[in-house]
Amino acid sequence: MYDIIIVGAGPAGLTSAIYACRAKKNVLVLEANTYGGQIVNTSDIENYPVEEHISGFDFATKLYNQTKNLGAEIKFEKVVEIKDGSFKEVITTKDSYKCKAIILATGAENRRLNIVEEADYIGRGISYCATCDGNFYKGKDVAVIGSGKTALEDAIYLSGICNTVYLIHKESELDGDENVLSLIKEKNNINIIHNSSVTKLIADDVLIGIEIKSKDGLKIIDVDGVFVAIGRVPENENFRKIINLNEKGYIISAENCHTNISGIFAAGDNRVKSLRQLVTATNDGAIAAVEAIKYINKEWRDKNV
Numbered sequence: 001m002y003d004i005i006i007v008g009a010g011p012a013g014l015t016s017a018i019y020a021c022r023a024k025k026n027v028l029v030l031e032a033n034t035y036g037g038q039i040v041n042t043s044d045i046e047n048y049p050v051e052e053h054i055s056g057f058d059f060a061t062k063l064y065n066q067t068k069n070l071g072a073e074i075k076f077e078k079v080v081e082i083k084d085g086s087f088k089e090v091i092t093t094k095d096s097y098k099c100k101a102i103i104l105a106t107g108a109e110n111r112r113l114n115i116v117e118e119a120d121y122i123g124r125g126i127s128y129c130a131t132c133d134g135n136f137y138k139g140k141d142v143a144v145i146g147s148g149k150t151a152l153e154d155a156i157y158l159s160g161i162c163n164t165v166y167l168i169h170k171e172s173e174l175d176g177d178e179n180v181l182s183l184i185k186e187k188n189n190i191n192i193i194h195n196s197s198v199t200k201l202i203a204d205d206v207l208i209g210i211e212i213k214s215k216d217g218l219k220i221i222d223v224d225g226v227f228v229a230i231g232r233v234p235e236n237e238n239f240r241k242i243i244n245l246n247e248k249g250y251i252i253s254a255e256n257c258h259t260n261i262s263g264i265f266a267a268g269d270n271r272v273k274s275l276r277q278l279v280t281a282t283n284d285g286a287i288a289a290v291e292a293i294k295y296i297n298k299e300w301r302d303k304n305v
């Protein structure tokens with residue numbers, strides 16, 4: 001039996017593994033895809049303390065090697081179910097494993113536009129994170145796609161960095177917080193385009209424009225960057241049977257990363273929180289591991305030893 005099973009080898013999960021291994025716990029990390037999580041998709045990280053510039057792949061590889069060197073076992077298997085009981089059980093597509101505590105660090109996926117070549121231009125014009133990548137488009141023209149809170153906030157944030165920000169959305173009017181809407185109207189470099197959707201990316205090695213469709217037909221807009229802000233999908237559906245999720249599917253957990261089930265913790269982008277970044281994911285990873293260690297040493301021991 002493992003002490004702790006961590007689901008997800010992204011920044012949150014691997015940080016949990018570092019803390020748990022250093023506390024001499026016996027750790028298994030289960031990952032559905034490749035190690036590193038979302039961050040492997042970015043070519044340059046500039047906002048993680050100490051590292052002024054590092055590629056997402058190098059960041060993930062350093063973190064993965066650090067975790068392996070500390071003795072964590074990492075298996076590439078997708079978790080399909082978790083069960084609570086005197087011990088906990090984690091079921092994957094290949095096997096099932098028993099443990100004392102579970103940390104769910106499954107992250108969230110950005111909803112895609114679903115247009116041809118979108119994946120090919122991630123990091124070369126397509127971004128899903130204005131806070132992460134906005135600075136790479138200083139003085140340039142960009143588009144924000146979406147009409148939700150994130151899209152509006154991204155447009156305001158980018159208007160302070162970029163030359164022109166096209167805010168493109170499908171509705172006939174923007175809907176949202178009055179303060180945010182009036183801030184958008186005050187910005188004379190935000191150009192709102194209603195009733196429109198992106199139909200094609202125009203690229204010449206890097207992105208140089210987009211084709212958009214409205215009831216008036218097709219139109220080309222020259223932009224260097226497109227920030228897609230049409231929502232995120234947390235990867236928690238496999239746990240819904242026993243873990244409390246909010247209406248958007250995020251795990252409801254307090255700052256101490258506890259879920260509604262004792263001995264099961266949540267860390268990173270998959271839980272309800274206000275900022276989803278590397279620093280907040282690694283922060284959660286550390287907290288969840290320390291809480292899992294406390295749980296094993298006290299609550300689990302009192303019940304089982």
Ligand SMILES: Cc1cc2nc3c(=O)[nH]c(=O)nc-3n(C[C@H](O)[C@H](O)[C@H](O)COP(=O)(O)OP(=O)(O)OC[C@H]3O[C@@H](n4cnc5c(N)ncnc54)[C@H](O)[C@@H]3O)c2cc1C
Pocket residue numbers: 007008009010011012013030031032033034035036037038039041042044045046047048077078079080105106107108109110122127128129132133235238267268269270276277278279281
């Ligand atoms: C293109 C891009 C650029 C970014 N740039 C920056 C940046 O510059 N700075 C910054 O601070 N943040 C950046 N971010 C955000 C940052 O990557 C995330 O906040 C961070 O990766 C969240 O870490 P996480 O471990 O919570 O989740 P994730 O990184 O999403 O990792 C979760 C892992 O869990 C795995 N998983 C999911 N479900 C299962 C399952 N059922 N079984 C097993 N494994 C599972 C996934 O495959 C994944 O590997 C960027 C994000 C993107 C997409």
